[in-house]
Every structure is written in C-alpha cells, then in structure tokens.
Amino acid sequence: MNKFVTGIVAMASLALAAPAQADPITLGAGDVGTAFEINLNGFSGDSSGIVDGLTSTLIFTLDSVIGNSYNFSYEVANTTDGGVTSRISSFAFNVDPDIAGAIVDGAYRYAFVADGRASEPHLPNRVGNVDVCFRAAIAGSCSGRGGVTEGESGTGSMSLLFGSSPDEITLDDFFVRYQSITGADGVSSATGEQITSTTTGGSTSGTPVPAPGMLGLLALALASLGFMRRRRVGTQAEVQPAYA
Structure with a gap:
C-alpha cells in the first residue's frame, strides 16, 4: 500500500477512536x-x-x-x-x-x-x-x-x-x-x-462520534486505495504478453 495512503488510514483510525x-x-x-x-x-x-x-x-x-x-x-x-x-x-x-x-x-x-x-x-x-x-x-x-x-x-x-x-x-x-x-x-x-x-x-x-473532518480523511483514504488498485490493474494489462 502506498505510504501516503497508509498514513491517512492511520490518522483516520486514531481520530475515529477518540471521542468528540x-x-x-x-x-x-x-x-x-x-x-x-x-x-x-x-x-x-x-x-x-x-x-x-x-x-x-x-x-x-x-x-x-x-x-x-x-x-x-x-x-x-x-x-x-x-x-x-x-x-x-x-x-x-x-x-x-x-x-x-x-x-x-x-x-x-x-x-x-x-x-x-x-x-x-x-x-x-x-x-x-x-x-x-x-x-x-x-x-x-x-x-x-x-x-x-x-x-x-x-x-x-x-x-x-x-x-x-x-x-x-x-x-x-x-x-x-x-x-x-x-x-x-x-x-x-x-x-x-x-x-x-x-x-x-x-x-x-x-x-x-467521529469528527466530520476525520470522516473526510477516511473517505479520501478509501478513494486513494481505489485509485491505486485501478492503476495497478491498468499497468498489468499493458504488460500482458500477446498470444499468436
């Protein structure tokens, strides 16, 4: 997992654990x-x-x-x-x-x-x-x-x-x-x-309750994960060998 995304997920998890x-x-x-x-x-x-x-x-x-x-x-x-x-x-x-x-x-x-x-x-x-x-x-x-x-x-x-x-x-x-x-x-x-x-x-x-800003961070982290996954799948498709 990208280190940036990992950091966001960690911060969001800590914020969700803390009461408002x-x-x-x-x-x-x-x-x-x-x-x-x-x-x-x-x-x-x-x-x-x-x-x-x-x-x-x-x-x-x-x-x-x-x-x-x-x-x-x-x-x-x-x-x-x-x-x-x-x-x-x-x-x-x-x-x-x-x-x-x-x-x-x-x-x-x-x-x-x-x-x-x-x-x-x-x-x-x-x-x-x-x-x-x-x-x-x-x-x-x-x-x-x-x-x-x-x-x-x-x-x-x-x-x-x-x-x-x-x-x-x-x-x-x-x-x-x-x-x-x-x-x-x-x-x-x-x-x-x-x-x-x-x-x-x-x-x-x-x-x-989790603070609204932390919910936003969590959403950003999940969106980033989705983006990274799509990018990885696209890269794999580009290097797929051709068959006769």
Whole structure:
C-alpha cells in the first residue's frame, strides 16, 4: 500500500477512536433508563491553567418523567490521582427550558437554583452563573464544606422541576467544584468542566462520534486505495504478453 495512503488510514483510525467534545444531552419521556457519563478536567483561574491529575466523573440516569418533574439518579466520582488530593464540594449544569426548582438527596443534599434573585448559583474560575448546582453543605455559592474526596464516590437522587410539562429537556455545561486541593503547585481550589460524555440507553445525544473532518480523511483514504488498485490493474494489462 502506498505510504501516503497508509498514513491517512492511520490518522483516520486514531481520530475515529477518540471521542468528540461533549454535546448537550437532550432527554424526554422516551429516554427513561438512559444513563450518561460526563468526564471532567480541573482548571484554575491563574496562570497554572489545567491542573494535571485533577479529574472527576458524573453519571446520571433518567429514572422517570412525571408531570413537570424529571427524576434522576446521580453519582459523583472523584478520580483525582497523580499525587494530587481534592474534595468535590458541588456539581452544576445548565438546563433548557429554565427550571422552577430542584429536589436532591444523598451525598449532595442542597440545591441552589437560579430564580432571578440577586444571589445566583455561581462558579469561580471564569465560569460565572449556572442554572443549578447541588452542594454537599449549605453555602452562599456553589462551594462549601463536605463532598467526596479522591478515590471516593457519592450517590443520590435529584428531581428537576419545571413550570410546565416539557416534552424534552436539554442539559449542558457540566461543572464540578474542587476544594482542599494539595499537591498541585499551590492551587488550593479549582473548577472542573466537561470534556467528553458517553450515553447508554434510549438517547444518542452526547455519544462520542467521529469528527466530520476525520470522516473526510477516511473517505479520501478509501478513494486513494481505489485509485491505486485501478492503476495497478491498468499497468498489468499493458504488460500482458500477446498470444499468436
């Protein structure tokens, strides 16, 4: 095989194996039983940027849709490693349409919902206001005491309440708040944002997909293979010996 074609095929294969950036996740009553997993990094607001070793995972399962309530199970896994320690004090995301309220229990027992008040759910490190955050302890923002530490997970259930009964909802912009950080070059607190997501069950939203540009590379590689094959066949025909 031509070396150029081999290189294209290799690049396309690697790209197809890598998930794309996480997309918004849209769910309706037909998606009950769907679970989606959000992987998050960790970053700070100063020059240190992304904090190596600071990672986490959020897993949500849509358990039921009853009237104006979308009901979920959740799991918050603190996967921080590499000599870094941390505590996840809250997790947050945006919702469309706007929610009217939220109920939560388990490891994160306090909901903080945007409702037009002067005090809104807020995350630092250039994130700003979010629609809802769930905290391990009562605090004036999406931070505070408690939460799961590295190597631990916290579970519970949560309900998102709407003013009407929407046919579907969209969740996006997932974040976590890290505190009590050690081993990260002086960074003591940080925010994590979604980098990838995978979905299982009835919904395909947020499932890793190959980037369109990589599909183009793969198509180019296949076309090149076809061209090389036709060229080889034509060359063989030209040198075929004549028979009397």
